[in-house]
Amino acid sequence: MSSIVNPDPITAMAPLCFINVNTAADPLTGDTIQTFLVVTPTTWNFNLKAPVKGKPPGAQLLTTAQVSITDFDSDTSPPTQVGSENCTYAITENLDKISQF
16 A cells, blocks of 8 residues: 655645646736636555456555635735635546556
8 A cells, every 4th residue: 555645755845736727817807817726635545456366456546635726816916816616526546457468
């Protein structure tokens, strides 16, 4: 089993994915509104599945993450948060080898 390291050993910060997904003008004020997607993993486990005779090895990735979609007015100093949506995702991925070379 393996898990995500917190804090990140290279950045010394919490692990996260920060993406600017959109930049647009506010139709009322003309200010620039930037929309960011921030994904912060809260659990991240990689497990090898028990071996099954006659089948290639498999694994399972189990993860949960906090996700926020946040709008900022970047024409203000400092930028002002003007909207936010938060949610939690739980994901299970089965990683099965299809063939063996």
